Amino acid sequence: MIGRITGILIEKNPPYLLLDCNGIGYEINVPMSTFYNLPHTGDTVVLLTQLIVREDAHLLYGFLTRLEQQAFRELLKISGIGARIALAILSGMSVSDLAQTVTLQNTARLTRVPGIGQKIAERLLLELKGKLDSKTSTAALSADCASDILHALLSLGYSEKEALAAIKNVPSGMSISDGIKCALRALSKV
Incomplete structure (x- = not known):
């Protein structure tokens, strides 16, 4: 090889x-x-x-990076995902964005990648859970906590991009209400 x-x-x-x-x-x-x-x-x-x-x-x-190569290999292990789709996923988002998407179980973000439908996105999220090494602080938050904070920010009218950026500033171990406050403080500084 x-x-x-x-x-x-x-x-x-x-x-x-x-x-x-x-x-x-x-x-x-x-x-x-x-x-x-x-x-x-x-x-x-x-x-x-x-x-x-x-x-x-x-x-x-x-x-160029070991993280991209490892993510590509993990994607290929999933039934129904070939090299073309794996390449499309890595072209549409960075490895840290993919890891964050898996942590937050965000199917909507994956379905924006050409060739990824709802069923494939759900399978990807299920099978990649815990397999991608994320360097972002969002991975340190529990998936449920980060997801709840994301949904709260989205319901307050923030875009997904703004909400995901704000969640990166939330330290691990925070409660959901404290996490929302921390994310809102980060958004107010922008």
Whole structure:
């Protein structure tokens, strides 16, 4: 299996890129989160990879971070999720956003990703629960507490983006009412 590849970036055509490794050109599929952080063509790049072998093709997927690679692998383990949908999910949201979505059990956020319907979103949330390592403080809150705070902020008229950003400021171990107050203080400073 090819686990990592280093080479000169020859071509960038989303979601594909062409990497020259000692005269051999590798076509690699990457999520948009990786694509936006690539260096200029002609520069050297190191990608963590995942090789997928099918009957009709050998496909190579590349990632700049270990978290993206691990999230991709976790997504592939879910029944009904292939590499194309996993790539779409990682292109539509960062790994920390995905972990936060799973923690909050937010199906609406997942259904905004092309190719993800209600049933697949529910399956994703169920099977990814506890499997994604989140670096956000929201993961430290219990899922029920964070979800209740989110719903309270949404019912007060805040957008989902504002509410999720405010929840990041809520320390772990707070009660729901204290968490709502803390989130509202964070929103009032904006």
